[in-house]
Amino acid sequence: xxxxxxxxxxxxxxxxxxxxxxxxxxxxxxxxxxxxxxxxxxxxxxxxxxxxxxxxxxxxxxxxxxxxxxxxxxxxxxxxxxxxxxxxxxxxxxxxxxxxxxxxxxxxxxxxxxxxxxxxxxxxxxxxxxxxxxxxxxxxxxxxxxxxxxxxxxxxxxxxxxxxxxxxxxxxxxxxxxxxxxxxxxxxxxxxxxxxxxxxxxxxxxxxxxxxxxxxxxxxxxxxxxxxxxxxxxxxxxxxxxxxxxxxxxxxxxxxxxxxxxxxxxxxxxxxxxxxxxxxxxxxxxxxxxxxxxxxxxxxxxxxxxxxxxxxxxxxxxxxxxxxxxxxxxxxxxxxxxxxxxxxxxxxxxxxxxxxxxxxxxxxxxxxxxxxxxxxxxxxxxxxxxxxxxxxxxxxxxxxx
Amino acid sequence: xxxxxxxxxxxxxxxxxxxxxxxxxxxxxxxxxxxxxxxxxxxxxxxxxxxxxxxxxxxxxxxxxxxxxxxxxxxxxxxxxxxxxxxxxxxxxxxxxxxxxxxxxxxxxxxxxxxxxxxxxxxxxxxxxxxxxxxxxxxxxxxxxxxxxxxxxxxxxxxxxxxxxxxxxxxxxxxxxxxxxxxxxxxxxxxxxxxxxxxxxxxxxxxxxxxxxxxxxxxxxxxxxxxxxxxxxxxxxxxxxxxxxxxxxxxxxxxxxxxxxxxxxxxxxxxxxxxxxxxxxxxxxxxxxxxxxxxxxxxxxxxxxxxxxxxxxxxxxxxxxxxxxxxxxxxxxxxxxxxxxxxxxxxxxxxxxxxxxxxxxxxxxxxxxxxxxxxxxxxxxxxxxxxxxxxxxxxxxxxxxxxxxxxxxxxxxxxxxxxxxxxxxxxxxxxxxxxxxxxxxxxxxxxxxxxxxxxxxxxxxxxxxxxxxxxxxxxxxxxxxxxxxxxxxxxxxxxxxxxxxxxxxxxxxxxxxxxxxxxxx
Numbered sequence: 015x016x017x018x019x020x021x022x023x024x025x026x027x028x029x030x031x032x033x034x035x036x037x038x039x040x041x042x043x044x045x046x047x048x049x050x051x052x053x054x055x056x057x058x059x060x061x062x063x064x065x066x067x068x069x070x071x072x073x074x075x076x077x078x079x080x081x082x083x084x085x086x087x088x089x090x091x092x093x094x095x096x097x098x099x100x101x102x103x104x105x106x107x108x109x110x111x112x113x114x115x116x117x118x119x120x121x122x123x124x125x126x127x128x129x130x131x132x133x134x135x136x137x138x139x140x141x142x143x144x145x146x147x148x149x150x151x152x153x154x155x156x157x158x159x160x161x162x163x164x165x166x167x168x169x170x171x172x173x174x175x176x177x178x179x180x181x182x183x184x185x186x187x188x189x190x191x192x193x194x195x196x197x198x199x200x201x202x203x204x205x206x207x208x209x210x211x212x213x214x215x216x217x218x219x220x221x222x223x224x225x226x227x228x229x230x231x232x233x234x235x236x237x238x239x240x241x242x243x244x245x246x247x248x249x250x251x252x253x254x255x256x257x258x259x260x261x262x263x264x265x266x267x268x269x270x271x272x273x274x275x276x277x278x279x280x281x282x283x284x285x286x287x288x289x290x291x292x293x294x295x296x297x298x299x300x301x302x303x304x305x306x307x308x309x310x311x312x313x314x315x316x317x318x319x320x321x322x323x324x325x326x327x328x329x330x331x332x333x334x335x336x337x338x339x340x341x342x343x344x345x346x347x348x349x350x351x352x353x354x355x356x357x358x359x360x361x362x363x364x365x366x367x368x369x370x371x372x373x374x375x376x377x378x379x380x381x382x383x384x385x386x387x388x389x390x391x392x393x394x395x396x397x398x399x400x401x402x403x404x405x406x407x408x409x410x411x412x413x414x415x
Numbered sequence: 416x417x418x419x420x421x422x423x424x425x426x427x428x429x430x431x432x433x434x435x436x437x438x439x440x441x442x443x444x445x446x447x448x449x450x451x452x453x454x455x456x457x458x459x460x461x462x463x464x465x466x467x468x469x470x471x472x473x474x475x476x477x478x479x480x481x482x483x484x485x486x487x488x489x490x491x492x493x494x495x496x497x498x499x500x501x502x503x504x505x506x507x508x509x510x511x512x513x514x515x516x517x518x519x520x521x522x523x524x525x526x527x528x529x530x531x532x533x534x535x536x537x538x539x540x541x542x543x544x545x546x547x548x549x550x551x552x553x554x555x556x557x558x559x560x561x562x563x564x565x566x567x568x569x570x571x572x573x574x575x576x577x578x579x580x581x582x583x584x585x586x587x588x589x590x591x592x593x594x595x596x597x598x599x600x601x602x603x604x605x606x607x608x609x610x611x612x613x614x615x616x617x618x619x620x621x622x623x624x625x626x627x628x629x630x631x632x633x634x635x636x637x638x639x640x641x642x643x644x645x646x647x648x649x650x651x652x653x654x655x656x657x658x659x660x661x662x663x664x665x666x667x668x669x670x671x672x673x674x675x676x677x678x679x680x681x682x683x684x685x686x687x688x689x690x691x692x693x694x695x696x697x698x699x700x701x702x703x704x705x706x707x708x709x710x711x712x713x714x715x716x717x718x719x720x721x722x723x724x725x726x727x728x729x730x731x732x733x734x735x736x737x738x739x740x741x742x743x744x745x746x747x748x749x750x751x752x753x754x755x756x757x758x759x760x761x762x763x764x765x766x767x768x769x770x771x772x773x774x775x776x777x778x779x780x781x782x783x784x785x786x787x788x789x790x791x792x793x794x795x796x797x798x799x800x801x802x803x804x805x806x807x808x809x810x811x812x813x814x815x816x817x818x819x820x821x822x823x824x825x826x827x828x829x830x831x832x833x834x835x836x837x838x839x840x841x842x843x844x845x846x847x848x849x850x851x852x853x854x855x856x857x858x859x860x861x862x863x864x865x866x867x868x869x870x871x872x873x874x875x876x877x878x879x880x881x882x883x884x885x886x887x888x889x890x891x892x893x894x895x896x897x898x899x900x901x902x903x904x905x906x907x908x909x910x911x912x913x914x915x916x917x918x919x920x921x922x923x924x925x926x927x928x929x930x931x932x933x934x935x936x
Contacts, residue, residue, distance in 0.1 A: 313533040326536040327509040328528065334513050335529040338520060338629060342530075 031059050038067045042145065042400045045410025047384075049391075049399065056396050061388045065381075068410035076374035080340030081107055082181060084374060089175045091376060092412040094137050095130035095355040097166070099412075100179040103374075105260060106350035106361035107181045110343050115310055119183050120261040121303040126178060127261075127352065128292040128299070129166065129196075132203065133159050134355025135243075135285040135292075138407040142282055143214055145404045146223040151210045158206040161199040168195055181341055182316040183309030193300055200293060207289060214282070224278035228390040228402030231276055238389075239382035242357020243284045244406055248276030254353035266298050278405040315341050340369020356380045356407055378412040419485035434476035434487055435463055445489050446498060446527045448505075448613045449565035450477035453670040454574055460505075460565050462527065464497045465489050473497050495531070502532035508543040508588065510560045518615030520628040524563065545591050551581075552600030554620055554674050555609055559591035562616035568592060568608035575671055576758065578602035592616070603673045603760060610660060610670075621678060622658045634862035635662055635914070637849050639723065639766040639842035640676035643759050644851030646915070647672055649680075649843055649862035656680040656843050656863060664915045667855055673760050683841040688826040689867030692836035700868055703835045704875065708882035710795040710818040710834065711736060716743040717793030717816070719785070719809055720775075721800030722765035723749070724872060725847025725859060727892040729767075729774040730899040731873035734887060735880035736797070737778065744791055747771065747782045748803040761852055766842065770850030777901040788812045799839075799872060801825040822872055838869040845871065847892050848912065850919065856904060857916035 034051045037043030050062040072091065076084045088099040101123045108115060115123075140155025163173045168189055170176040178185050214220045230240065232248040245252055253270045255263040271287035273280030309316045313332035322329030345367040351360040357379030364373035383406045390406075391399050418427040421434070421443050428437045433456070438445045448460035458478035465476045466488045473493065488494060506528065513519045545559035569581045569592065580600050584593045594600050600608070609617040631650040638645040638659065646664035650657050659680055661672035690697040693706065710716075718736055720729065736743050747768075755762035775782050785808045796816035798804050804827040813819040813829060821833040830836040844865040850856045865871075873895055877887050888898035893909045903919045911917065 313535070314529065318535070322535060325511065326538075327506050327511050327513075328532070328534065328536045330511050330513050331525045331528045332533060334519060335525060339529075 029055065036399065038064075043403070044141070045408050045413070047408060047410065047413075049387075049403075051396070051399075053396055058392050058394055058396055058399065061391055061399075063384055063387050065384060065413055068414040070415065072415040073374055073376065076371050078370075080337075080369050081343060081371055082336070082341065084371065085179065085181075086175065086177045089177055090411050091378065091415065092134070092354055092356065092359070092409045093174055094407075094409060095127075095134040096174060096176045097126040097130040097170075097178055098134075098352055098354045098359060100176060101127050101261075102350060102352040102354070102359045103361050104179040104181050105352065106348050106363045107341070107343065109350045110346055110348040110363055110365055111181070111315065111341070112344075113182055113310060113312075113315060115183060116307050117262075117304050118187075118306045119308045121299050122184060122188055122308060123179065124261050124263065124266070125188075125296060125299045125303075126166075126169065126176075128295050129162055131292050131353075131355055132289050133162050133166075134407070135289050136162075136203075138243075138355075138404070139210065139214075139282060139285055141407075142224070142278070142401060142404045143210075143220065145401045146220060148213065148217075148220065151213050154206045154210050158199075158203045161202045165192070165195050165199050168192065180309070180316065182312065183307075187308045196296065196300070200296075203289070203293070207286070211286065215286070221279060223398070223401055224282060224405070226275070226277050226279075227394065227398045228278045228405055229276050230386055230390055234386065234389065235276060238386040240357065240386065241379050241382070242354065243281055243288065244276075244383050245357065246270065247273035247280035247284045249274045254351050254358050258351065260350070260352060262302075265302070266295050268292075268295050278401055281405045342369055343367070343371075351377070354379055356383065356409065356412070359412075376412070376415055378409075378415065380406060380408045381413050384408055384413055417481045417483040417485070419481050419483070419487060421487040422489055428481050430480075432481045434465060434467075434474075434479050434481055434485075437481050438476065438487070438489065443489055445476055446531055447477060448523060448527075448563055449567060451567050451570075451611055451670075454567060454570040454611070457566050457570065460563065461501050462498065462505075464494060464501070466491045466494050498531040499534060502528050503534065503537070505563050506532075506536070507538050508545075508560065510542065512558075512561060512615065516561065516615035517618045517623055517628070518561075518612075522615060523613035543588060545589070549593075550620075551594055551617075552605050554605050554678075555600050556618055556620055556623060557592060558616050558618070561614050562591055563614055564590050564592070565613060566592075567611040567613065568617055571604070571607045571611055571671075572600070572602065575607060576602045576604040578604075580605075581608070603675065603756065604671060604758065606674045606677055607661070607671050619658070619677075626652045626657045631657060634860050635858075636843070636860045636862055637766065637851075637857045638672060638676040638679070639849070639859070640673070640679040640764065641753075641759075641761045642722075642763040642765060642768055642852035643668065643761045644766055644849050644855065644857055645672045645676060645759060646857065647676070649860075651862050654863050666915055666918055667851065667853075667857070668759055671759060673758075675760070680841075680843055683824060683843070686826045687866065687869075688823060688830060688836065688838045689869055690838065691868050692830055692833070694834060695831040698835075700870075703837065704878045705882050706818075706835050707820055707837075707875070707879040708739070710820060711739040711879065712883055713794060713818070714740040714742065715793050716740040716795045716797065717746065717788070717791045717812065718743055718797040719746045719748050719788070719799060719803050719812075720771060720782070721749050721803050722747065722763075722768035722771050723800050723802075723842065724767065724771060725845055725849060725892070726767065726770040726774055726856075726899065726901070727847040727895040728845075728872040728876075729771050730778075730895055730901075731876045731880075731887055732797075732799070733774060733778045733780055735876040735883075735885055737780070738880065738885040739883045740795075744793070745775065745780050745782045746785055746788055746791075747775075748785045748800065748806060748809065750802045763852060766851070767849040769852060769854060770848065770856070773850060773901050773903050774899065777899065785809065794818065796820070798822065798829065798833075801827050804829040822875065824869070837872075837875050838867065839875075840865050840869055840871050844869065847871075847873075848896060848909070850903075853918075854903075854920040855916045855918050856912060858909060858912050 032053045036049040038048040046067040048064040052060040088103045089096040091099045136155040136159045140152040143151035170178040235248040268291045318329035323333040343365040347364040360377030362375040366372040447463040458475040463476045464473040468486045549557045609619045633648045645668035646662040659677045750764040752762045794817040799822045801823040819833040820835045846861040
């Protein structure tokens with residue numbers, strides 16, 4: 015009588031499964047997502063992940079304008095690393111056009127992609143500390159990210175809504191002093207990253223809350239279509255930059271860190287190392303980047319220089335046609351993937367031979383990852399949902415489009 | 416029959432076919448400026464040069480005829496180089512006018528430069544200046560700097576309008592188009608010169624600076640200005656007609672339309688009536704419909720029809736009125752006859768006199784002229800059309816009728832005195848069919864939404880019929896057309912009327928209607 019098990023006590027107490035709504039409007043459910051929970055005490059008995067609260071109809075909107083007018087929309091996909099989306103979309107259209115961009119442009123696109131990846135991972139790491147009560151590492155991560163946002167602003171003119179790439183090139187070349195500015199960012203980053211690591215990596219509370227929590231095994235991760243840090247944390251060596259090298263990634267040396275358990279802690283470690291690898295890539299870009307134009311010399315694709323537009327009829331017509339009728343993309347379809355902050359960001363574009371996209375489909379990495387969230391949280395504690403949800407770094411703009 | 420290959424695709428054509436025509440038939444694009452299928456060949460722009468195995472030099476495909484065994488290449492390196500060179504020369508003195516040019520957006524020069532040249536300018540000198548904004552006539556303005564001297568406009572005046580009013584003046588790169596001293600470009604087809612102009616050199620004064628072309632929404636329809644019934648495209652923006660341009664139709668108007676027809680839409684821009692009236696005051700539509708039904712039942716009735724009614728309108732009017740008041744007498748008015756020429760313009764200035772008479776004949780109605788109206792002594796008089804309501808014979812008859820009901824798009828004096836006045840659609844708001852003087856049945860389509868209380872006559876008569884206990888066989892214009900049991904189009908639906916209309920005079924075989932029915936179903 016005195017030694018009743020917890021289950022027996024529960025039976026006496028007539029407990030029942032409690033249904034709870036997490037989100038969609040809740041500070042921890044960043045990106046506006048709802049999880050419908052069935053709680054058995056503090057254990058998650060079942061969960062129904064409900065997405066769609068940030069749907070804007072990106073893919074349908076893309077069909078309404080010219081090919082170039084899609085670029086600003088791509089900023090709003092993964093808004094933590096918008097430059098990678100810019101690079102991905104333009105790459106897809108260029109693939110359909112059969113267009114080879116300039117060498118310098120390739121290096122610049124790699125540079126901005128890696129800068130964006132650093133921002134993306136800093137956000138995910140900072141937030142994962144914040145979710146388990148550690149506010150200081152979050153502030154440090156944001157401080158480091160802020161330095162990079164100044165750099166991005168210097169390059170593109172905007173912090174988030176970058177719209178930096180163009181079909182066939184870039185809005186403009188990197189500004190003067192970009193190397194010095196980057197080096198300043200890197201110094202701040204490395205010092206802050208060391209501090210963050212000191213506070214988190216061997217922190218008892220952080221490890222207890224994250225290790226063996228939200229586990230996603232390699233087989234299941236592949237079955238769900240995981241990519242990016244979440245897949246690599248499970249021990250699968252897959253990175254778009256290595257598997258299908260684009261731009262100049264095949265000429266650059268970098269390692270792909272992988273975990274072995276696929277838990278929250280592994281995902282943290284993978285992101286941390288990827289930041290250091292991104293820095294390694296950027297150092298090589300700065301070393302190797304050639305001089306030369308960033309835009310291809312083809313007025314059917316790239317807007318002519320403004321002096322030619324205003325002073326010559328040839329430039330005026332080319333400008334008019336590209337703006338009003340759009341770049342003429344031959345009929346066909348193309349899929350072009352880049353390694354985004356969360357994994358494989360794929361753009362599937364279809365042309366019926368006009369100046370406007372017939373179809374633009376985005377393969378957002380966290381759409382596949384979010385499908386696995388139920389398996390990662392069911393059977394665990396309700397308090398573990400938040401760190402697990404954070405560790406997959408869901409981005410509402412990307413998943414809902 | 417020569418058989419030739421164009422870019423590797425084989426085609427057999429009639430002797431005398433130009434290479435460009437054979438290529439058009441195959442769908443192989445050849446750029447051109449001076450060639451126009453409705454005009455004679457000038458071969459002066461050199462844009463359509465192609466390479467053939469029959470000549471060591473490139474040949475103009477708009478001029479050279481197809482030969483047996485000919486192999487034509489339209490995209491060889493030599494041809495591409497020639498296209499770039501031609502465009503570079505044409506653009507040499509071209510002004511940077513696109514932002515202020517009405518043609519921008521539908522300009523052959525823009526499109527062909529972008530597709531075939533796309534090179535920067537190599538011309539670092541001052542451009543020639545020529546006359547700009549030169550008023551050539553009442554409807555056309557000329558900009559010589561934009562002109563590429565293709566002479567399409569000259570040929571339109573010479574060959575289509577048969578009024579040789581335009582010529583090239585000066586020589587070499589100073590050449591431009593002009594009228595003779597002291598004369599004007601004022602023939603009835605002068606705006607066709609702006610249609611055929613591949614660039615923005617000739618623009619119509621009517622459309623000048625009115626609307627950018629990419630905002631326009633085009634509706635294929637029929638001109639209502641005379642009984643030719645030219646196929647036209649009505650371009651609208653924000654619910655207003657901006658311009659009317661001809662649409663290619665080999666059995667009605669070829670590529671052309673007269674100035675009067677294009678400008679006819681201005682007639683409906685002022686003095687529109689948009690509310691239902693009763694004795695000079697606005698009244699609810701339902702009350703007026705009941706009043707119309709009662710007036711029809713009171714009888715005796717006389718109806719003044721207009722050839723501006725669509726076939727569907729005419730059918731609904733005749734069917735309802737005859738069902739309610741079987742002894743009704745029908746009169747046909749319309750706009751009075753006007754000028755006629757050998758080109759397009761017909762003396763009968765009404766679009767649907769043939770269609771109206773077909774509907775009346777099918778209904779067994781003998782229509783009378785307006786002169787017989789004086790002795791008619793009807794208690795109820797129905798008047799359709801603003802021109803009929805302004806006719807003094809009709810006004811006289813209205814004076815002796817107990818109840819007059821007017822159906823008009825425009826505000827006419829009789830409307831204020833009539834017992835009821837219904838605002839009706841203009842030809843740009845109508846949706847139905849017209850039959851032209853040569854028995855070609857064509858679809859009139861709604862280009863702009865009718866304002867206010869404006870309705871189609873068939874709809875008003877449908878409602879009035881139902882108030883009087885009479886139902887029509889259909890409750891829509893398309894259904895009324897199919898149900899009209901007019902021998903000339905019995906068994907056909909709107910879906911059977913093609914892009915170019917139906918020639919009712921041509922005998923149809925039985926299979927044709929059945930096949931098109933299957934498609935429509």
